[in-house]
Amino acid sequence: MGTRGNEAADRGEWMDQQIRDEQREREQARKRNRMRRRKQIRRRRICFLVLLALIAGGVMGLLNRDRPSPEAPAVAEINGIPVIQDYIAEGTPGRPGTKKKVKFIVIHETGNTGSNANAASHAAYLKTEAETEAKSWHYTVDDHEIYHHIPDNEVAFHAGDQLKEDGGNLNGIGIEMCVNPENDYDQTLKNTAALTAHLMKAYKLSIEDVKKHQDFSGKNCPENLIESGRWDEFIELVKASQ
Numbered sequence: 001m002g003t004r005g006n007e008a009a010d011r012g013e014w015m016d017q018q019i020r021d022e023q024r025e026r027e028q029a030r031k032r033n034r035m036r037r038r039k040q041i042r043r044r045r046i047c048f049l050v051l052l053a054l055i056a057g058g059v060m061g062l063l064n065r066d067r068p069s070p071e072a073p074a075v076a077e078i079n080g081i082p083v084i085q086d087y088i089a090e091g092t093p094g095r096p097g098t099k100k101k102v103k104f105i106v107i108h109e110t111g112n113t114g115s116n117a118n119a120a121s122h123a124a125y126l127k128t129e130a131e132t133e134a135k136s137w138h139y140t141v142d143d144h145e146i147y148h149h150i151p152d153n154e155v156a157f158h159a160g161d162q163l164k165e166d167g168g169n170l171n172g173i174g175i176e177m178c179v180n181p182e183n184d185y186d187q188t189l190k191n192t193a194a195l196t197a198h199l200m201k202a203y204k205l206s207i208e209d210v211k212k213h214q215d216f217s218g219k220n221c222p223e224n225l226i227e228s229g230r231w232d233e234f235i236e237l238v239k240a241s242q
């Protein structure tokens with residue numbers, strides 16, 4: 001009897017132990033589940049935030065894509081070459097005042113071989129011309145001066161491509177280099193390279209954004225630079241001026 005009683009007690013204890021073990025396992029399983037769920041929630045939250053950041057970035061990018069560039073502060077000289085601000089009147093056919101994003105620098109030559117057709121005389125000429133004609137550009141450079149005719153972030157008409165979406169007029173800063181007989185052309189190239197490097201920095205442009213007029217309308221401009229095969233040399237000058 002006594003032995004049987006002991007056996008029964010042992011069995012009872014063994015079952016209690018079983019129940020306790022099962023309870024502990026269930027509790028551990030619950031704890032694991034809770035941890036897993038918490039991790040899942042955390043992971044989902046991170047995914048959501050990343051997605052949100054990507055969407056916000058995309059929207060901002062789209063909004064900024066064609067927003068006009070703020071104009072870089074005016075400078076009085078670049079590498080010792082005086083920069084003279086002599087704007088043509090706003091609201092004229094040559095300077096309608098349309099704001100734009102700066103994406104390119106468009107290099108030209110005036111093609112004007114008349115005597116004294118330097119930067120100063122082109123500034124005076126443009127002011128008259130702009131009154132009646134949609135013909136304009138941003139800078140004229142000779143061997144000793146740079147004239148600034150129109151703010152960099154306003155449309156001018158120099159690339160021969162009207163207001164084409166990816167065109168030179170709508171996205172470019174037009175620079176004319178003088179070719180008059182009194183002018184030192186090599187010095188003009190150096191001055192233009194210095195101005196180009198300055199503008200690249202101001203508008204965060206790369207060397208690939210420096211274009212010829214020819215790239216936009218096919219015109220043989222800048223003529224001397226193209227004909228003499230010196231375009232690559234000019235690009236090297238720009239890089240060296242950076």
Ligand SMILES: [Zn+2]
Binds near residue numbers: 109158213219221222
């Ligand atoms: Zn041109």
